[in-house]
Amino acid sequence: MSGIAIFGGAFDPFHNGHLSIVKVVIHLPFIKEMFIIPTHLPPHKKVASIIPKDRLTIIEAVVAELKDQGLYHKKIKISDLEIKRQGVSWTVDTVSEIKKKNPGKDLYLVIGSDSYFKFNTWKRYQEILGMVRLIVIRREDFDRDCYKKFYDASLSMIPYNKFIFLDNDPVIVSSTEVRTMLAGEQSIKGLVPDSVLGFLQ
Numbered sequence: 001m002s003g004i005a006i007f008g009g010a011f012d013p014f015h016n017g018h019l020s021i022v023k024v025v026i027h028l029p030f031i032k033e034m035f036i037i038p039t040h041l042p043p044h045k046k047v048a049s050i051i052p053k054d055r056l057t058i059i060e061a062v063v064a065e066l067k068d069q070g071l072y073h074k075k076i077k078i079s080d081l082e083i084k085r086q087g088v089s090w091t092v093d094t095v096s097e098i099k100k101k102n103p104g105k106d107l108y109l110v111i112g113s114d115s116y117f118k119f120n121t122w123k124r125y126q127e128i129l130g131m132v133r134l135i136v137i138r139r140e141d142f143d144r145d146c147y148k149k150f151y152d153a154s155l156s157m158i159p160y161n162k163f164i165f166l167d168n169d170p171v172i173v174s175s176t177e178v179r180t181m182l183a184g185e186q187s188i189k190g191l192v193p194d195s196v197l198g199f200l201q
Helices: 016-026 052-068 081-085 091-101 125-129 145-155 175-183 194-200
Strands: 003-009 031-038 076-078 106-112 133-137 163-165
Touching: 003 016, 003 091, 016 031, 016 106, 016 133, 031 052, 031 081, 052 076, 052 081, 052 194, 081 091, 091 106, 091 125, 145 163
Parallel strands: 003 031, 003 106, 031 076, 106 133, 133 163
Antiparallel strands: none
């Protein structure tokens, strides 16, 4: 069966860490499509600094840049379903909607390791894991045993094969860092794709 990777986030703004995740996941042999879904209102903060419409435009520019490079663009789809739904963007609602629209397809939710270590606090997380397998991207360097320790302590009621832990080389960039540098009128070149740089600076 063809697999769909779901990669959601505030993308406030989209940076090279996000781009590296796209490049890693899209190469997985079981992934046939990848949906990039910017949130309307992230659950973990009151509001994004960049309005939803502009965050969507930035991601469209990144995908267009990949197309110009002859990379991946046929596999990548940008979805505005959370923006259209408005309100707080709960992952369980998004996954449920995608599942209904794609019957018979395997779904994979892409998250960073930082989110994995908090996944048991997500709204209806067990319901999410009933619909998807989790692809966990390493966001920083740490002992891989930490994954299993957290699983044993907090997620052991879920089959361990629901989790796919990738040994990628992390590209350590944060949206907070980019926003801080922008506020200080510092160059963000090298932290974001060129298409994003043109939009923000």
